[in-house]
Amino acid sequence: MAEVIGVRFKNVGKVYYFDPDGNQVPKGGRVIVETARGIECGECTMKNRTVDDDKIVKPLKKVVRVATPEDVARVEKNRQKEKEAFEVCEKKIAKFGLDMKLIDVEYTFDGSKILFYFTADGRVDFRELVKDLASVFRTRIELRQIGVRDESKMLGGLGVCGKPFCCSTFLGEFQPVSIKMAKEQGLSLNPSKISGTCGRLMCCLKFEQKGYEDFGKITPKPGSWVRTPDGDGVVTEANVITGKLKVNIHSDSDVRQPPQPYHRDQVTQIPRPNRDDLPPRPAAAPDSRRERPSASPRPERAPAPGAPRSEVPRSGHSRGGRNRRGKNTGRPGGQQPGKKPQ
Known part of the structure; x- marks a missing residue:
């Protein structure tokens, strides 16, 4: 166990633990601490507290001092x-014709380093740019390429919900988001509807997932059997957040009833009953559509006037009453129709 305070260096950034070194720092107060980048001025977001050793990244650095009015004025400068x-x-980027977009600039507290954050589609050779900037500012220069999510967090903006970005208001660090979360929350899997301004899956899918999991444990799923005040039935629809259900009640009535609305507090989940214990399902209503009348046979075509009528079927025979093998298949005895036997 160790006594620590939480310090944040940006408006919405990660919180780091520091040893207060006997100082009682109020929440919202500023402190001067030593970091890997040098001396920095940060805001205390968590006052003195005792935490477990496994939550501390060793070595735990101490607070140099509580910020003075002179320190605050230096930060504003x-x-x-x-x-x-x-x-x-x-201007320098345009001068060298580099394909990069400058996002933000950050001075360290003591002015020993300037960090330039930018985005680019690929690798950018900015060595000449660094030399030019170092000659202008006479200090250490660091160019850091960031992703589209970090860009949205730094610039801020409004999401599709009409509220400021979660990443730029209260999310300290990014968490992995998967399409499975959107599926479990019953959202549309259309990428344009579940993606943020940055083009990635919305961060709210992650921090809302815990609520869906908790409510999902106490909400009957579709297809499960429940006991309602009106009888037993099967859940057809379920809203995990509001707790509203639609249950298809099984009854002995011959008339099918539409699913009835209930709240999860009004029902109790029960095991699936045996098939013999279920009431008979109502018979389906007879089909009122008229049956199509059977097709009447086509009348035979009348022969042309004066033409001899043949009693032999026409299908499969050639002219003259002979089949393909050359045999005469006319009247018995090989007589042709319309001729008298000799």
Whole structure:
């Protein structure tokens, strides 16, 4: 167990633990700490608290001091310098014709380093740009390529719900999101409807998943049997969040009833009954559609006037009453129709 405080360096960033070194830092107060990038000024988001050792990343660094008014003024001065550095870097990017988009600029507290965040479709050779920026600002320059999710988090904006981005308001770090979460939450699997402005799956799918899992444990699933005030039945629809169900009640009535609405608090899930215990299902209504009348046979075509009538079927025979083998298949005795025997 160790006493720590939580410090955040950006408006919506990851929270890091530091040793308060005997200081009682209030929530929202600023402190000066030593990080891997050097001396930084951060905001205390979690006041003094004791946590387990397995939650601490060793070594635990100490707080240098509580920020003074001079320290706060220095931070504000760095913010003004960041705006100037942003404009200078954009001009340099256009000068070298680099295919990159500048997103943000960050000064360290002591001014020993300037970080430029940018996005690009691929690798960018910015060595000449770094040399040019170093000659202008006379300090260490670092260019860091970020992804589209980090870009949305830094720039901010409004999502499809009409509210500010979750990543730029309260999400400290990104969590993996899968299409399976959208399926379990009953959402449309159309990528355009479940993707954020960044083009990736919306972050809200992740932090809402826990609620769907908790409510799903107490909500009967479609196809399960429940006992309602009106009898036993099968769940046909279920809304996990609102708890509303539609149950098809099994009864002895000959008339089929539509599924009835219930709340999950009104029903009790029961095992599936045996087939012999189920009431007989109502018979389907007779088909009222008229049967098509059977097709009447076609009348035989009348022979042409004056033409001799043959009693032999026409199918499969050639002219002259002979079949394909050359045998005479006319009247008995080989007589041709219309001729008298000699």
